[in-house]
Amino acid sequence: VDVKVLKGVVMISLSDKMLYKTGDYNILPAAQEVLGKVAKVINDYDTYSVLIEGNTDNVPLASANLPKDNWDLSALRATSVAKILQKQFGVNPSRITAGGRSEYNPKTTNASVSGRAENRRTEIIIMPKLDEFMKLMDIAPVKK
Numbered sequence: 601v602d603v604k605v606l607k608g609v610v611m612i613s614l615s616d617k618m619l620y621k622t623g624d625y626n627i628l629p630a631a632q633e634v635l636g637k638v639a640k641v642i643n644d645y646d647t648y649s650v651l652i653e654g655n656t657d658n659v660p661l662a663s664a665n666l667p668k669d670n671w672d673l674s675a676l677r678a679t680s681v682a683k684i685l686q687k688q689f690g691v692n693p694s695r696i697t698a699g700g701r702s703e704y705n706p707k708t709t710n711a712s713v714s715g716r717a718e719n720r721r722t723e724i725i726i727m728p729k730l731d732e733f734m735k736l737m738d739i740a741p742v743k744k
Contacts, residue, residue: 616720625676639689654678657716674700
């Protein structure tokens with residue numbers, strides 16, 4: 601788990617091994633504790649929005665079933681986390697956006713085993729609503 605706080609935005613990065621089996625999007629039972637802690641933070645910041653991004657490496661999947669490719673895998677992983685946060689930990693689903701970035705948002709090179717492992721992650725970004733964000737950034741809203 602990697603947690604960063606940048607100007608009012610909390611970014612939580614979870615490795616794929618912590619959450620899923622290789623090539624799968626079903627949450628492992630062992631991940632419940634970590635997701636419970638993340639949900640507590642999300643629920644503590646109850647006016648903030650939550651963005652869940654699934655990311656993969658660039659190794660192609662070869663499956664006739666879901667997930668068919670890295671786009672499917674990344675999106676299914678993000679929605680799996682969203683559903684756990686909602687159903688098991690009471691996060692209001694109207695605050696959640698879930699999406700897949702596939703292999704197109706790498707943190708590092710996919711040329712090595714360790715690089716591919718770092719790129720396979722799910723990121724949870726807790727961010728203020730736009731008006732609160734503007735206050736945090738000390739930007740006055742544009743008046744019409």
